[in-house]
Amino acid sequence: MKAKISVTGGKGGTGKSTIAVNLATLIARERKLVLADLDVEAPNDHVLLNASLENEEPVEIMLPFIVYPKCTRCGVCAQVCDTGAIILTREKLPFVIPRLCSGCRACYYACPYDAIVEGKRIIGYTYKTQVKIDDTVFTLVTGVLREGEEHTPPVVLAARKRAMSLAEDLLLVDTSAGTANHVSIALEDSKLVLAVTEPTPLGLHDLELILELSSTLGLESWVIVNRSTIGDISKVEEVAQKYNARIVAKIPYSREIVESYVKGVPIVELYPNHPISQSLQALAKTVLEVI
């Protein structure tokens, strides 16, 4: 892999995935690209690209099994468990609650009596799909957390690893909303972070959080203002300036982008001459120049 670019933004629904699939389509015309959808709780790049999830691989984490004949009821396993996945019964026997277990192995290492053996549990899946839009081809890697599971990082890590092993040239990452642990894992090692926001109070608030995270990770950030016409953009400019992040694109609110959603075709393919497509083309060009 030569370089990794990440699309993020803090607030949900700002258009991260829309920007990601459009940029992917444009960049893939010039370079070899892998797009990684690391929004494992709600991955939807494949929906926007009208592609199906293929080549499934399970994501497994360690699940402790208690060997009761060896257990002395010392309770150390429950003490070291950070997620509360081990409860001691009235008889002081450890009882594992699989859904709360993050697979960290602390109990396995802490047990002085080798009374814990390693089992496995599937908490999600990764997928690899060849996306073909006219003559443009790229690989989409998607991470999916299983319904009801709480621990996203192992699935993000597995999808990231699969995408990196497939990316010979460029890797474009689409993160989830927020600034949680699984977002920093997705952003790590990015050459460039593209923060998608919108000129609303919440968009602004979350932009500041994501720029703070990005700068903590020592990454360079650019800002993309989506729906730029719906609010006061000067405040976005202030926040961007504070973090030395330049605003590289302003994308107006438009009906055609909704149409591209409905059809499952990126707007840069559907309406190549639309002002939005033009600003995205300019953005892709700038990104490629820097990379």
Added chain:
Amino acid sequence: MVKIAFASMNGGGLEDVIADRFGRAPVFTIVELDEQGNILNVKVIENPGASASSGAGVKSVQALVNEGVDIAVGPNFGPNAQVILEEMNIKAVRIPAGTKIADALEKVKKEVLGL
């Protein structure tokens, strides 16, 4: 003899009220009754679930298991707490938040213990 734990809003005790949530209640008021329903002891314990980053319900249940509680009273119970309470043989009883603990105790005595 029976031990009843009430998820309590403030400092606990019979004059306190039922907390908004079970797993995140600041303290538990634990009332010990004899066979006739006379109060033998009232004690207040911290809820380790109140400050837990995750698995609050389970940590709360663990504290109650350690105390040998038979009945847990809260306004509602999270999915983890519900399953684990049942697994640990502790009966979950729902009484609305804001109810005075003394009144909640009477309700449990009458409706759950049949006293």
